[in-house]
Amino acid sequence: MPEPLNVLLGVSGGIAAFKAPEIVRTLRGRGHRVRCAMTRSAGAFVTPLTLEVLTEHPVYREEYLEANDSGEELHISVARWADVMCVAPATCNTLARLALGLADDFMVTTSLAFTGSLLVAPAMTTEMWEKAPVQGHVAALEERGVVLVGPVVGPLATGETGMGRMAEPQDIVAAIEATRRKGDLAGRAVLITAGPTQEALDPVRFLSNRSSGKMGFSLAAEAASRGAKTHLISGPVSLPTPLGVVRVDVTTAAEMAARVEELAPESEVVIMSAAVADFRPVTTRSSKIKKGAGGPDLKLEGTEDILARLQTIAPNALRIGFAAETGELEEEARRKMKEKGAHWIVANDVSRSDIGFGSEHNEVTVFRRNKPAVTLGRQAKRRIAGRLLDLVKQELDGVEAEVAVTSG
Numbered sequence: 001m002p003e004p005l006n007v008l009l010g011v012s013g014g015i016a017a018f019k020a021p022e023i024v025r026t027l028r029g030r031g032h033r034v035r036c037a038m039t040r041s042a043g044a045f046v047t048p049l050t051l052e053v054l055t056e057h058p059v060y061r062e063e064y065l066e067a068n069d070s071g072e073e074l075h076i077s078v079a080r081w082a083d084v085m086c087v088a089p090a091t092c093n094t095l096a097r098l099a100l101g102l103a104d105d106f107m108v109t110t111s112l113a114f115t116g117s118l119l120v121a122p123a124m125t126t127e128m129w130e131k132a133p134v135q136g137h138v139a140a141l142e143e144r145g146v147v148l149v150g151p152v153v154g155p156l157a158t159g160e161t162g163m164g165r166m167a168e169p170q171d172i173v174a175a176i177e178a179t180r181r182k183g184d185l186a187g188r189a190v191l192i193t194a195g196p197t198q199e200a201l202d203p204v205r206f207l208s209n210r211s212s213g214k215m216g217f218s219l220a221a222e223a224a225s226r227g228a229k230t231h232l233i234s235g236p237v238s239l240p241t242p243l244g245v246v247r248v249d250v251t252t253a254a255e256m257a258a259r260v261e262e263l264a265p266e267s268e269v270v271i272m273s274a275a276v277a278d279f280r281p282v283t284t285r286s287s288k289i290k291k292g293a294g295g296p297d298l299k300l301e302g303t304e305d306i307l308a309r310l311q312t313i314a315p316n317a318l319r320i321g322f323a324a325e326t327g328e329l330e331e332e333a334r335r336k337m338k339e340k341g342a343h344w345i346v347a348n349d350v351s352r353s354d355i356g357f358g359s360e361h362n363e364v365t366v367f368r369r370n371k372p373a374v375t376l377g378r379q380a381k382r383r384i385a386g387r388l389l390d391l392v393k394q395e396l397d398g399v400e401a402e403v404a405v406t407s408g
């Protein structure tokens with residue numbers, strides 16, 4: 001049984017607070033020590049008594065600021081006690097206070113004194129979730145390394161179905177336990193590519209594809225948060241750079257190939273998740289193509305095969321390619337693995353609208369040389385990234401064990 005964690009569960013005032021007792025029970029059932037902090041509003045949704053009984057510990061509330069006459073600075077001692085702090089549910093208000101560092105209650109004050117892994121599980125209606133201030137606060141928290149767990153699409157308290165439902169308690173517990181893996185890729189050099197490329201036809205038009213870059217950015221965020229020295233070569237996307245990641249922006253397949261040539265030889269793991277254009281115009285017109293009958297006669301040529309090149313430029317790296325398919329997943333993946341000398345091909349079915357390009361979710365199958373395939377069922381891209389890096393970690397450890405046996 002792995003070491004139990006000291007978990008501080010912050011509960012704010014949303015309907016989903018009724019699930020906080022289940023989170024506490026699941027955590028305790030798995031051997032963790034739990035304490036709870038509640039906002040003033042949270043008390044309207046779940047009683048402190050319930051959480052006190054389940055945690056076997058008094059609940060911290062905002063009154064501590066007035067009531068604490070023992071001289072003990074509780075927010076400091078609790079922040080030092082906790083390995084993980086998770087706010088579930090996190091309301092719009094609490095997300096804003098956490099993002100701005102408004103230390104006006106015990107929970108946010110403690111979050112500022114706390115130096116471990118902070119997770120937030122937002123819960124609200126779709127309209128609230130999509131509002132610019134809420135998205136701004138979430139982005140600010142993520143940029144500082146706060147782990148976002150959900151929200152997910154599902155039935156909401158209003159009776160509608162949509163984005164904003166709190167992640168399920170067992171997923172929140174899994175995310176809390178996943179913080180244990182922090183640092184397990186420390187010192188590893190990981191190179192990731194992400195996003196589409198753009199191949200210019202003329203000064204205003206280009207050939208491209210629907211890749212949003214979310215899968216590659218999730219992989220980079222996860223790798224960096226686990227201590228890997230992470231380089232991310234990205235095509236044109238509108239995503240913020242994850243904390244701790246060195247990002248290199250490119251536009252075309254040729255530029256991406258050139259940057260991979262530079263960085264891959266120093267990498268132990270190379271994950272090619274970019275949707276690189278397979279074709280580009282033979283010539284790029286220097287002036288805008290005029291509108292005319294029938295349209296221009298476009299001549300296309302193949303682009304660099306970056307994954308195949310890796311066999312030569314990074315022969316010792318673990319080489320992983322992504323394949324977006326619309327048909328026979330396994331057949332195509334195995335063909336690519338062989339032809340391009342990749343160790344693994346991560347295949348996803350882009351004909352499905354609920355996963356893949358642009359979606360927050362993905363479902364992939366990892367085909368590996370001489371090892372059974374592993375399917376990672378539909379889940380948030382960040383969680384897919386986590387599971388994929390768990391497999392990478394196992395592979396790196398396995399490779400090292402083999403080397404140690406051979407050399408001994």
Ligand SMILES: Cc1cc2nc3c(=O)[nH]c(=O)nc-3n(C[C@H](O)[C@H](O)[C@H](O)COP(=O)(O)O)c2cc1C
Binds near residue numbers: 015042091124
């Ligand atoms: C019945 C009811 C349900 C609410 N549900 C939510 C919710 O799911 N998400 C949310 O962000 N706010 C919700 N609110 C609004 C928050 O309770 C309110 O913004 C409050 O100030 C949050 O304070 P806190 O973040 O300090 O707990 C709800 C309010 C009421 C009255």
